[in-house]
Amino acid sequence: MYPEKLVFNENDNMFISYLGIIDKNNFISDDNLSRCDLVQYFSSNDIDPAIMNHLYGIVFNYSDDFHGRIPTIGEFIKKNNRECKGIGLDLNHIFSGVNKSLICPLMVVKGVSVKRSTIEIDESLNKNLGYNDVVGYHPDEVLRFNPKNITKLLNYPKSDAKALFRNINYLCQELYLPLIQRLDERIHTIGICHFVEPAMHCWHLKGLMTMENISEELRDAALDSLEKIFKDVPLPINNLKLWRLITKEWYEREKGGEWNKLSSQAQRRHLVNMIRHGSIGYSQCYTNLPSNLANLLHEAAFNRIMRQIANTFPFLRNECQRQWNYREKNNLSWSSIEV
Known part of the structure; x- marks a missing residue:
């Protein structure tokens, strides 16, 4: 008999029952969870590669922090730098040499969920599972992240655009700028299973569960x-x-x-x-x-x-x-x- 509810880590946002994502308040031990269960679950619900090809991971998601308003770089740093430092990202360094009164850009990265991202594979269940916030974009809806497009889209002075590009581009070569610098309802979350290569993905939706x-x-x-x-x-x-x-x-x-x-x-x-x-x-x-x-x-x-x-x-x-x-x-x- 399959376990009704499963969870991997109480502090993680990825909670999977045998047939769906469940609310984190409804968790039990992951002792009964098997690698086979997870592979079967993700295999049955894997997002088609054609969809994955057009999903972009969000670099800085501030959609919920400023009530729909695009913050300045200074505001964004003040609110998020402490948390970002906890995962090894220093926002003061990222925006070094950039005028902090300029708007904070919405940046997305193509294919981040297809790769292993920051998850290192080992024998632990927690390290083989992850999740990413993603947005679907048509190629016509994004511009490559470079000084020219930063200036064109965000009205940055050339010196600030070059500084931002220099600070961030080394992190990832597949960065893009959405033409519409707001996420609205387009943001969704996918679960990622790294037990197999290539990784498998499914939509993350709280509340689904199974009963035998x-x-x-x-x-x-x-x-x-x-x-x-x-x-x-x-x-x-x-x-x-x-x-x-x-x-x-x-x-x-x-x-x-x-x-x-x-x-x-x-x-x-x-x-x-x-x-x-x-x-x-x-x-x-x-x-x-x-x-x-x-x-x-x-x-x-x-x-x-x-x-x-x-x-x-x-x-x-x-x-x-x-x-x-x-x-x-x-x-x-x-x-x-x-x-």
Whole structure:
């Protein structure tokens, strides 16, 4: 029988049950956790490489610290330097030679979650697991981090732009500047498993858990819990142009065909399927569960995410309805779009 709740480190934010991320207040010993369990969990819920190719790790995340306002460098240092020093990062050095009254730049790094980041692999569970805050960007939405673009985007004097570039560029060669210097709702968290190479990733969502034996009277409770967990969870990417690029990369990798030769209807079908399967918690809420509960939760998750897709991307609304009609015709399930 699988353990109901698992945790690796009380002080860590990565809490994984056998079938999902759970709240840190609901933890027990990790004694029953096995490497096999983790590999199976991440393998079942691994984010597609085409999505991972366009996720960027956040270098300095100040979205919650200044109530949506972009802070100055001086404000950012004052609030965060002590904490950063605890992980070996001196903000005074990072911004040395840069006017502290200038705005603090939002910087992102491409592929940080694909690498081992700061986690060193050893035999300990804690050292083989991690998490990263990420944002999805289309290539058109970011600029390479260099003095010219720092000046262009942030209006830095050339001397300050050169100083910032000199101080930071040695840390990572894949830094970028988002054209929109705000994160808003685009930030999400992924879990990372380094037990295998390449590392595997899944969306991090608190509240998901599994129970081995589900009785009939718990079915409504399970559905209610699912609704609460996903109530305010948006699609991981709200840019249709980026989803097109992701789906194109997936199709040409997996099918070996040319995306541009597909009909418009076929492209829309693949787009909807990619968004649904790539959405936060879609597979995690039913994968590996007993069949009776898995079918129930899969239908609920399917309907919820299809409504999200139809509401977020009107261009795909007809395709969402077509898939619902197909499921009804084949007695798979039924629903209608509720806007």
